[in-house]
Amino acid sequence: MAELTVSRVSKTFNGTRVLEPLDLTVGDGRFCCMLGSSGSGKSTLLRIIAGLEEPDEGAIRVGSRDITRLSVEKRNIGFVFQNYALFPHLSVQSNVMYGLRARRTPRSTAKRKAEEMLGLVGLGDFGARSPAQLSGGQQQRVALARALVTSPDLLLLDEPLSALDKKIRGEMQRELKRIHQETGLTTVMVTHDQEEAMDLGDQVMMLDHGVVQQNDTPESMYRAPGNRFVAQFLGGQSLGTGVVHGSGPSATVEVGGLSLRTAQDDLREGDRVDVLVMAERVRIVGDDAASTAGTATGLLSAIDFFGPFARAEIAAGELRIPVTMLSQEADALTAGQQVRFAISPEGLHAFAGQWAA
Numbered sequence: 001m002a003e004l005t006v007s008r009v010s011k012t013f014n015g016t017r018v019l020e021p022l023d024l025t026v027g028d029g030r031f032c033c034m035l036g037s038s039g040s041g042k043s044t045l046l047r048i049i050a051g052l053e054e055p056d057e058g059a060i061r062v063g064s065r066d067i068t069r070l071s072v073e074k075r076n077i078g079f080v081f082q083n084y085a086l087f088p089h090l091s092v093q094s095n096v097m098y099g100l101r102a103r104r105t106p107r108s109t110a111k112r113k114a115e116e117m118l119g120l121v122g123l124g125d126f127g128a129r130s131p132a133q134l135s136g137g138q139q140q141r142v143a144l145a146r147a148l149v150t151s152p153d154l155l156l157l158d159e160p161l162s163a164l165d166k167k168i169r170g171e172m173q174r175e176l177k178r179i180h181q182e183t184g185l186t187t188v189m190v191t192h193d194q195e196e197a198m199d200l201g202d203q204v205m206m207l208d209h210g211v212v213q214q215n216d217t218p219e220s221m222y223r224a225p226g227n228r229f230v231a232q233f234l235g236g237q238s239l240g241t242g243v244v245h246g247s248g249p250s251a252t253v254e255v256g257g258l259s260l261r262t263a264q265d266d267l268r269e270g271d272r273v274d275v276l277v278m279a280e281r282v283r284i285v286g287d288d289a290a291s292t293a294g295t296a297t298g299l300l301s302a303i304d305f306f307g308p309f310a311r312a313e314i315a316a317g318e319l320r321i322p323v324t325m326l327s328q329e330a331d332a333l334t335a336g337q338q339v340r341f342a343i344s345p346e347g348l349h350a351f352a353g354q355w356a357a
């Protein structure tokens with residue numbers, strides 16, 4: 001069992017608290033993504049787990065082992081950084097063997113294991129090359145093989161794909177998924193890329209200013225962001241302040257002259273709320289009578305095309321409602337025309353008590 005348990009870990013640098021006391025559990029074999037903007041404390045937490053940084057307080061366990069006071073070498077953790085950090089003067093195979101040789105594993109065993117790991121990451125024929133003869137994506141595979149070769153209990157990845165271009169990145173995400181499935185290793189990855197976190201994580205922990213904002217499955221986090229910060233990070237755009245009418249699942253939110261439904265059941269009559277909308281949950285619908293219930297009309301702004309998708313705004317009363325759609329759908333629309341639209345209740349999020357902030 002290699003469940004990771006972080007309990008009440010905090011960290012201060014030069015009098016500034018960068019991690020408030022926080023807890024995190026990652027089940028055996030699970031893939032956890034730590035998501036947050038730059039400076040939120042993700043790397044610091046990962047480095048504390050790795051033993052590269054000491055926590056002010058708290059404990060870290062892997063399975064039943066308390067590793068809080070162990071040196072980096074004794075933790076049995078594999079680590080991959082953003083910049084490949086391969087030894088340039090060593091061959092690919094020697095790079096992968098390095099950790100085993102440092103542990104005095106016999107050369108023949110180390111060689112066999114290195115070959116096995118290079119096979120796992122899809123670089124079986126590359127052992128004799130030097131790192132300079134590999135692409136960025138290939139170098140990151142070598143770094144991964146090097147982290148895996150010592151059979152760690154836990155794998156830590158700090159933005160391992162962020163230096164790669166978009167296409168290679170997608171490829172490497174699929175590779176990481178496959179390798180995770182094949183090894184069954186408990187994994188924690190730091191990223192500031194929402195899509196990457198949602199794609200790879202069984203679990204996503206969102207950090208802001210050293211405080212856990214939400215720790216959930218990607219689906220739950222997207223469907224039910226726990227607060228304004230999470231909703232905004234996941235792409236929610238503010239519609240302004242509204243008032244709740246009714247309560248429970250049939251509540252509506254009145255904002256900017258429109259009465260909108262949400263899928264939330266935690267709203268109470270009279271609450272003043274901050275309202276956010278996910279642009280991908282706004283749909284332009286036909287004007288035929290049968291589909292007009294729960295819809296409203298507005299004027300369409302200029303349309304921005306970005307590849308397969310297009311973006312625009314609908315001006316409805318005082319509101320500017322963002323909408324994304326397939327470029328193909330946008331082809332039939334013209335800037336300035338009146339459109340009828342619907343906002344799916346799942347795409348509307350309202351948070352009480354934060355509107356004054």
Ligand SMILES: Nc1ncnc2c1ncn2[C@@H]1O[C@H](COP(=O)(O)OP(=O)(O)OP(=O)(O)O)[C@@H](O)[C@H]1O
Binds near residue numbers: 037045
């Ligand atoms: N060794 C250090 N000494 C002083 N301050 C540090 C040190 N390491 C990190 N910090 C500070 O701690 C805060 C959190 O940094 P951290 O690298 O953990 O954030 P992050 O969320 O990983 O951001 P990024 O995505 O930019 O790496 C930052 O304000 C950073 O400047």
